Amino acid sequence: MDLLQRAVFGMMLHGLVEPEEIAGRLQLHPDLVRIIQKYLRDRSMVGEHGIVKADAERRYRSARFQLDEQPDRFVTGYVFQDPFSGLLLPRLVQALEIPEVTVADGGFPQLRLGERLVRPFVEFPPPTPPATPSPADVLGAAEAFARAQRRVRTDVAPDDDEQPGRSPRFLQRMQRVNFIEERPELMFLSTFVFGDGPGAWEVADPFGLPTSPLTALAHQRIRHSKGLAQLVERLGAVAAEKPAPARDPVEGALAALEQRFGFGLERHPLLQPLIEAELGHQEFLGAPVAQQSRKARASLQGTRLLLENLFRELRARFSTAQVERQLVDGDRDHNLRRLEHAAAALGFETPLPSTLTSVKVGDVFWMANRDQSGKLRPLLAALLLSARDHSAHPLRAAAAEEPCLLQRLDEALGWCGEAAHAGTPSVAVEERASPALEVAYLAVRHLCPPTPSREDVHATSPSTPAAAQTLRVAPEPLHIGFDDLEA
Numbered sequence: 001m002d003l004l005q006r007a008v009f010g011m012m013l014h015g016l017v018e019p020e021e022i023a024g025r026l027q028l029h030p031d032l033v034r035i036i037q038k039y040l041r042d043r044s045m046v047g048e049h050g051i052v053k054a055d056a057e058r059r060y061r062s063a064r065f066q067l068d069e070q071p072d073r074f075v076t077g078y079v080f081q082d083p084f085s086g087l088l089l090p091r092l093v094q095a096l097e098i099p100e101v102t103v104a105d106g107g108f109p110q111l112r113l114g115e116r117l118v119r120p121f122v123e124f125p126p127p128t129p130p131a132t133p134s135p136a137d138v139l140g141a142a143e144a145f146a147r148a149q150r151r152v153r154t155d156v157a158p159d160d161d162e163q164p165g166r167s168p169r170f171l172q173r174m175q176r177v178n179f180i181e182e183r184p185e186l187m188f189l190s191t192f193v194f195g196d197g198p199g200a201w202e203v204a205d206p207f208g209l210p211t212s213p214l215t216a217l218a219h220q221r222i223r224h225s226k227g228l229a230q231l232v233e234r235l236g237a238v239a240a241e242k243p244a245p246a247r248d249p250v251e252g253a254l255a256a257l258e259q260r261f262g263f264g265l266e267r268h269p270l271l272q273p274l275i276e277a278e279l280g281h282q283e284f285l286g287a288p289v290a291q292q293s294r295k296a297r298a299s300l301q302g303t304r305l306l307l308e309n310l311f312r313e314l315r316a317r318f319s320t321a322q323v324e325r326q327l328v329d330g331d332r333d334h335n336l337r338r339l340e341h342a343a344a345a346l347g348f349e350t351p352l353p354s355t356l357t358s359v360k361v362g363d364v365f366w367m368a369n370r371d372q373s374g375k376l377r378p379l380l381a382a383l384l385l386s387a388r389d390h391s392a393h394p395l396r397a398a399a400a401e402e403p404c405l406l407q408r409l410d411e412a413l414g415w416c417g418e419a420a421h422a423g424t425p426s427v428a429v430e431e432r433a434s435p436a437l438e439v440a441y442l443a444v445r446h447l448c449p450p451t452p453s454r455e456d457v458h459a460t461s462p463s464t465p466a467a468a469q470t471l472r473v474a475p476e477p478l479h480i481g482f483d484d485l486e487a
Helices: 003-013 019-026 030-042 054-062 135-153 169-173 214-221 226-236 249-261 271-285 289-317 332-346 361-369 376-389 394-401 405-419 426-447 454-459
Strands: 100-103 109-113 116-118 193-195 201-203
Touching (some): 003 019, 003 030, 003 054, 193 226, 201 214, 214 226, 249 271, 249 426, 271 289, 271 426, 289 376, 289 405, 289 426, 332 394, 376 394, 376 405, 394 426
Antiparallel strands (some): 100 109, 109 116, 193 201
């Protein structure tokens, strides 16, 4: 099938039959949809009433192409939204794995896992579904899922100036999202909670990735769900004679971030990268001497990821489209003068570092006009050039308070890029981890501060742990010895 036939077939696969309805979703003429539907019927792919035949569906799904190899095809998939908070999980899958479910005498569902029957904890969502996520949210979830998959395969961070964009090719080409279902379909995700030492607990990722955003959602829901609170209390219960449980490192990271950024942290758009950067730095500070070099490199990689998300957030809020036209390909002197003039006009100190003023015009074009972030110096240059066109751009206010911010950001990006190379002296890496993170925190505070609300001021108290209000990262179980919820 060609692109249009796949599109119509995919719509019919999701239960849409009327030509006018399919045409409205795909922005096609209804007569064209009728022709395609006749083509599908003539080839015995759908029945007379528009029901997709099982054999056709099987052949269609088996030919559903590798996304990173054939990026131009029409793709349908599922995203998952928490019904309580409306948050979108960073997951995008093309097929669902449905377990075998039986119903007990009391009416509760049971999952069959091999030879075992498991009765999970079930919390029914509110009657009103959450608001439909925006296409940008869906693209963000797809990219986060792809990034998590890459982390399973490698722990090496890309270099700042040499590696191409980290997004798979199909994500670089995705520019439009059509919602097949206007109202979300209720679906229960089955996973398990496991204890991780005295007083600690995590949620396993049902998609098999090393981090689970469901732990964050559980922390948000635990204050309002009595059953969930009792469940995790049982998991974290310890005998009286045992020593007091150590503080959860995620809670420590959240407390440190809240002390830096104040109230409103739970709704900060960069909350997850902030937590990962702080956790990586805490691991570096507490690492033994033999592991300090490796932990310092990991901390610098977390700092780079935080700066990457910061620049992406600014690009999403303040368009950088076509700013590369202010530069001339191959004319370094002109580009240097243009960038320094833009910086001086905002109030930043000059001269700028040569590593920032010598960025390639082609790189600035790709970072400014595409949803990519592989090279952060060209993206920073694009943000600088676009700031004059936006009166509310945070770079304007940052220049007044931190005139040397651009120099410090360029230096931090250089440290993070050097950390990706094994030849960097370990002492230098260890000495740069803390200063680089301080620069990243400074940039976040000036360029993307949290927005506290009245509820933040009244809801946060010493008796309310910060982890119950914010996102966190959870590792998957290290071995299969952890039992399910009934344990």
